[in-house]
Amino acid sequence: MPKLTIDDLKRIKEETTKATALRHDGEVRIKITVHMGTCGIAAGAREVMKSLMAEMAEADRQDIRVVTSGCMGMCSSEPNITVEVIDSEPIVYQHMDANRTRQVFRRHVLQGEVQTDFALAKL
Amino acid sequence: MRELSLHILDVVENGITAGAGRIEIRVEESLAADRLKLTVRDDGPGMPPEKASNPEDPFITSRTTRRVGLGLSLLAAAARRCEGDLTVAAEPGRGTEVAAVFRHSHIDRAPLGDVAATLAMLIIGNPHIDFAYSHTVDGDEFSLDTRELSEGGADLSDPGTVRLVEQGIREALATMNRNSGREETSHAQADH
């Protein structure tokens, strides 16, 4: 069984309808952080990340970045994500799952409406 | 944890938190020897010797946000429940290698789970870290190295590209499972 190569990626890309750029640059205006300690992982951080990646691919916005970081120490509210829009205060969202993540992405990240129901606090 | 791939994610996160630049993940399945081994190796500062020799002790942790560290003790317990064990080799300044062995057919062994999603999220979430993955099932092998993919022109900070990688992993692991005559483990089960 071989190695995954660039050619494999090109082949898969041709097989999938949605075209994606293989390279891009640009300013990051919105950063989404998924917190990934043991508790967050056990509570479903990977599913949160998965839904973010699907939303990102759909939105196709070069100015949004999704990153992961370590545990915030707020285990009881995991999975947590933080949304930072340039020039605004970061918002931490708690008890995230795939649906809540989609809502936060579509309403807060794309339209600027903070989803206060899910928000833990302003940092 | 429900899946071994979530343990992998957690152990890899330790290496990232410690400041590693490259992390190698190995899954070795020997159906013949009824053994499954997970190895995560990083080039970070090395686990403190006290923890490396007592990885299952939750009270040894460098975190400041909480008094106990759970990740390695959970993995050690999972391995021991399956007639296996957890070992750590660390060298100050050179890195850490964590290895967990399980009896493959043990009834309590969690499924490997969604390795493709796990790797995809590590890659997209940590654009400055190189990840290498290798997976063997008896004589069959699949591997990938993000550094090589980047050098070949893939922008792994682009979610669309990482989804292609994820799909490539999924396809390759499915083929490998099919070759070994089983439909096991590498597909996501519903999480509930």
Ligand SMILES: Nc1ncnc2c1ncn2[C@@H]1O[C@H](COP(=O)(O)OP(=O)(O)O)[C@@H](O)[C@H]1O
């Ligand atoms: N790859 C590594 N490199 C350096 N130190 C590590 C590594 N993995 C674990 N450690 C040390 O072991 C401790 C315990 O790890 P773990 O059991 O995962 O719990 P936690 O990450 O919650 O502290 C960490 O706090 C850290 O000090």
Ligand SMILES: [Mg+2]
């Ligand atoms: Mg940990």
